[in-house]
Amino acid sequence: MFVRKVAVLCVTLCMAAALFAEDNNSKAADRVKAAADVLNAIQSAPDTGIPEEVMGSAECVAVVPSMLKGGFIVGANYGRGVASCRTAKGWSAPAFFSIKGGSFGLQIGGQAVDLVMLIMNHQGMDNLLSSKFKLGAGASVAAGPVGRHAAADTDWKMRAQVLSYSRARGVFAGLDLNGAVIGQDKDSTREFYGKIVPFKTSLTGTIDAPQAAYPFLDTLSKWAKVAATK
Numbered sequence: 001m002f003v004r005k006v007a008v009l010c011v012t013l014c015m016a017a018a019l020f021a022e023d024n025n026s027k028a029a030d031r032v033k034a035a036a037d038v039l040n041a042i043q044s045a046p047d048t049g050i051p052e053e054v055m056g057s058a059e060c061v062a063v064v065p066s067m068l069k070g071g072f073i074v075g076a077n078y079g080r081g082v083a084s085c086r087t088a089k090g091w092s093a094p095a096f097f098s099i100k101g102g103s104f105g106l107q108i109g110g111q112a113v114d115l116v117m118l119i120m121n122h123q124g125m126d127n128l129l130s131s132k133f134k135l136g137a138g139a140s141v142a143a144g145p146v147g148r149h150a151a152a153d154t155d156w157k158m159r160a161q162v163l164s165y166s167r168a169r170g171v172f173a174g175l176d177l178n179g180a181v182i183g184q185d186k187d188s189t190r191e192f193y194g195k196i197v198p199f200k201t202s203l204t205g206t207i208d209a210p211q212a213a214y215p216f217l218d219t220l221s222k223w224a225k226v227a228a229t230k
Helices: 004-045 052-057 122-129 186-193 198-202 211-228
Strands: 060-069 075-088 095-101 109-117 132-134 141-143 163-167 172-173 181-184
Touching: 004 060, 004 075, 004 109, 004 163, 004 186, 052 211, 060 095, 060 122, 075 109, 075 122, 075 181, 075 198, 075 211, 095 198, 109 122, 122 198, 132 211, 141 172
Parallel strands: 141 163
Antiparallel strands: 060 075, 060 109, 075 095, 095 181, 109 163, 132 181, 163 172
């Protein structure tokens, strides 16, 4: 009888652990879907959005759905996001990251914003692959140009490793993220992959993307193709 009770307890605990892991995995997968929704909403706007020339030149794309901003004038910022980079086989398996700190300039009250960062060159990509860097110090960052096309006289190709954008209450604009620190979101990585996967492993195409990654990867592929045809 005792052995049977122990066996039942073990089975119950295993089922609970499996359900917990599935629930955690679904949170990471939900973030992947949310990132796809943010990108679709931004790029579907008729006269605003990330210029096609900029999107077509980006080495990597990182999206933070509903990044939290707080405070008056200068406040604490925190968010969790997902990134993917171009590889010879297409867009890479996603990397999960957190972003903390930095100043967004004038702020009144707490609000949530959607954040998009484009890594524009190999130097910026190397910083991203290091799994932790500070924008403005480890990597130059600037507010990105907005509109269907980037003006011919802008120097967006040369002035920053990272171009950043925000969307809040339907308003889309370039955003200055100086001082923000980006690092690996280990909890979400474990939830999604079942283990720690370094940025370099996922973002360089060393591993295949799980099926749950494709809402984001398909969206990236769609808008990259649109940019390439313009």
